[in-house]
Amino acid sequence: MALLDIRNLTVAFQTGNGMFTAVDRVSVSLSEGEVVSIVGESGSGKSVAMLAMMGLLPWTARVTADRMEFDGKDLLAMGSGEKRRIIGREITMIFQEPMSSLNPCFTVGFQLTEALKTHLRMGRKERRERAVELLNQVGIPEPVKRLSVFPHQLSGGMSQRVMIAMAIACNPRLLIADEPTTALDVTIQAQILDLLLKLQQDNDMALVLITHDMGVVAETAKRVMVHYAGQQVEHQEIGGLFANPHHPYTAALLAALPERAASKKLPSIAGVVPGQFDRPTGCLFSPRCRFVTDLCRSSEPPPAPAELGSALCHYPLDDGVPLNHPDGKEAV
């Protein structure tokens, strides 16, 4: 049985100009101890999907799904009290901005032990010991001293380590890391990723890594989901994704990686992700796709078979060749 099973999750926001669909029929499933990555540009709804699952979206969000289960328990039907026993204990999350994600008014120790007190009802001494152990685990030197330190006295990397320590405090079964390295220096990024993967293996917890960095994906995940404009456009094993991307968007993303560039000029994807007001009919990627046809502009593509990465495309690519394409266009 899957640890996390989400089918057709849709998140819409009530805005001044009507509803805006930020996440459109996205499915995520994940088994115990698995590492999955969700990639996409800013605004592709990758964080919103996970925040919706955690119940952390503002009240203006409308969350619907055919199924949303964690360990066989229905997260949609659950009351908020019952959900809070899972959130923060079995499912935890770390965020993009470690510096602003810690409360400036409380010490590291206080924030670190809060979940232990709430979920595990640990005593004061026990909590303190566990906090020191956690700070050791995430590689913070002089852990005892750090307990009484305030967040503004920590660097970004240190703050993210504290966030990770907080997240693994109750030995969760699933950790969601929402762009955990985006706000950090490049040298620190690798350290934090290594730390996350080490903790994932040591504690045998499942990890969802949300990122826009293909390099991060390549180093960490076994399975990748590519999001575009709120939709999941492709879903593949990591090896297959890099060797044989099935959606033109994935192919274009990979082609834009500097290390893969064939010529001196780095290829880019023209245009931007559609927003609330310029949402195209048909395929959402059609205005930016180089294989676009009239069919793409008029009708929404059905998902391709699983062996083609469930690509949301009328002409899924195979080895760079769009299948059944009227022009018989070849990859460049």
Added chain:
Amino acid sequence: MFIYVLKKIGVIIPTFLGVTLVAFIFIRLLPGDPVLLMAGERGMTEERHARMMAEFGFDKPILVQYGLYLNQLAHGDFGTSIITRKPVLQEFMTLFPATVELSLCAIILAVLLGLPAGMIAAVKRGSFFDHTVMTGALTGYSMPIFWWGLLLIIFFSGILGWTPVSGRISLLYYFEPVTGLMLVDSLLSGQDGAFWSAIRHLILPTVVLATIPLAVIARQTRSAMLEVLGEDYIRTARAKGLSPIRVTGLHALRNALIPVITVVGLQVGVLFAGAILTETIFSWPGIGKWMVDSIFRRDYPSVQGGLLLIAAIVMIVNLLVDLLYALINPRIRHTE
């Protein structure tokens, strides 16, 4: 932290000197001759007038008068009232507890009501409660104190007869002041009904004086809370599975309190100013009423001394607020 306190005290000294200068000059800009005012209807001879001017030092150049005044202050002498001939400090200290009692009750009422009202309004943003609180706050803030006080007196004292019109306690009770705070003294006196009488006398002035601070605190709390509730660390707190009460009441409130405390501190200053009106309406024998009376009598030393003492108290309160601020906000406490 120690350096922070020293710095704050360092700012107070020049401010206090500035206040002495302003108080000294402004009171002398007022038209009217204090000696003639003392004489009243009878008038006095030129010779006697000159002698009295010399006696109080009003004949000397203004700068010399100021120098003499500073010298007096340095020796803890705030002057002598030219009407009652009593030391200003002594008069002030006799009346001050009445003002403290009133202001303290008012600020406590304002915080007790304003803080939760602002918090709930922020959490339930856009709700009926939110609109009611914000409309009420705007009304309270815009109302002239004098009119509002009279309105309450007419309704509660005049029509309903629930509360007394003026004074601190019913004339039926008499006891020697111990602390000067009527609520405490009436309890200490052990006289039947004295405490209840003191409370009934306190209710209306407290409500009137608390109105503006209450409105300001409620509005400030709401806006501070709204800002804080959108912060990343609130999302972190919720992601931990903490209860909504813990998230808003601890994680958000602690941060929202930082601007609110500043406002409460400033309001204490406003209270001393507001107390002048409130005390006058309710014949409350505090320093506000005493100051107004002194101004009408051209009692230079009393006005000057009273102004200084009030300024000093406001500054001390602000110092305490700054310290409280540092206690709540670790980013201030830990600046090296």
